[in-house]
Every structure is written in C-alpha cells, then in structure tokens.
Amino acid sequence: MSEVTPDVRELRNCFGRFATGVTVVTCEHEKGKHGFTVNSFTSVSLQPPLVLVSVDRRTRALPYLQNNSFTINILRASQQDTAMHFAGRPLDVPPFEWDDTRIKDSLAYIECEPWAEYDGGDHVLFVGKVKRFEYEDGAPLGYYGGKFSTIEPL
Template identity: 70%
Template sequence: MDAREFRNCMGRFATGVTVVTCKAESGNHGFTANSFTSVSLDPPLVLVSVDRKTKAFKHLKNNAFTINILNDEQEDVAMHFAGRPKETEPFNWVEGEHTTRLEESLAYIECVAWNEYDGGDHVLFVGEVKNFEYNDGNALTYFAGKFSTLSSEVQAV
C-alpha cells in the first residue's frame, strides 16, 4: 500500500484542529493534532492519537494533557505547534488545575492519564476529563491538506 496515497485518502475526512499541551520538567510542550475523539461519557474519556516521532510524545506518557480546540483565528497557533514556530509565540499559556492550556481556544478539555494503547506508528492516549470549557465562535478545520472554517451557524444545526 502506498502510504502517501493512504494519507491523501484519510485527508478527505474533514476534522477540527487541536493542539495537545502538557507540562513536563523541561517546561510546556504541545503539538498540533486532528486525530482526537470522545470515547465515553461515564467516565468522561477522550482519545488522542500521537505519532511516536512527535517531539512532545515522550512528555505524554503517564502525564496530564489538555486538548485545545482551535478557533478560526488560530491557524498561526496550529502551524506553530506543527513544526513551523513563529518568532514570538502566537498564544499565551494558562495554568490549569492539572496541566497547561492555551488561552483563547474555542474549547479546552483538561485530562489526566487514563490508559495508552499501541497503534502502530502511533500511540493512542486516553485521558479522563477533569475540566473543560467552551466558547462561542467558529472552528478551525482541516480538509485535504488545507485549513478552513466551520461557522457557528452550521454548528448550531
């Protein structure tokens, strides 16, 4: 199977854009991710799929993390955490109860480590939700290798 073509196929699934953040001894870390989903309401669990080669990967093991769901004005934040850092950080860190998060996201979901599973070249991290908050606004989305926007009018349907 051609890995590039498989990736192109998977890119036809429109997703929201998140930045996963955590705090370690070496400081705050994060990476852009679109492989994120809700798992359970009772207990409240979410899952993020993380490439083993991601720089922040090693900081997630047995660690609290926050899923920051980005708004349509945070494309530069997504790119910063996707390996194209800006000279000055296009965001502010906020200290949460269990770990750090990004200010001004459309929503955040703060989690403690629940479990992790082998996923080939990825690891599936499941977190138990401890805190969350969401705001009105438009979502930053990703489709076929490009950023786009999902307006709140469409979301309300």
C-alpha cells in the same frame, strides 16, 4: 486472500477526506510546557468521560505526554498561526499566550488525566479521563485535504 499494502501517500490522501477540527495538546513536564498540533482527536465515552488523541511516534513531545496529565485545546478559526507553531513551524514571536497549560483564547479546553495508552502502529493512542472542561461558541479551525479550512453549520 492476500493483503494489499497501500501506498502511504494515497492512504493519507484518502484519510484526508474526513474533515476534522484542529487541536493542540499541551502538558507540563519538568522541562517546561510542551505542546503539539493534533487533528486526530475524538470523544470515547461519556460515562466515564474519556477522550482519545492519536500521536505520531516521531513527535518530539511524545515522551512528555506519557503517564502525564494533558490539555486538549480546540482551536478557533483565527488560530492557524498557533496550529503551525505547535506543528513545528514557530514564528519569532509566539502567536499565543499560555494560561497554565492552556492556550489562551482557544474555543474549548479539555483537561485530562492519563487513563490508558495503546499501541497504534506508527502512532500511540492516549486515552484521557476528562477532569475539567470549558467551551465557548465560535468558529472552529478545520482541516480537510491536508489544508486548514473553515467549518460552518449548514
């Protein structure tokens, strides 16, 4: 049986039917603080505490993340401008404030040290070991069908 090569746009549309939250992954490097918007984030393990982020190889901040500690900032519904800023559409005045490598007022923070890095095709899969975390109650920023959305309990 031969493999079918899917239309990339249609495959992306199919994947987009899985609703996700929106995060910004940040790190510090000798060239300063860097971050990028990521919706491909998942918990991996509780013992040891591990998380995974999938990062497009074309992301300019990719080299800063390699072999480096990083913070996953889970965004609130009110932080769309922050998500867009780190997705390459910055505003003249940044819509956020730094708190070390954290984005101030995010819904949750997960600070990680590097655990493993894997080839993921056109992405790199970074697994981080959780060193510290904080969270608050609130409405998260969601992403569905290529657009920001809200996530509400049933």
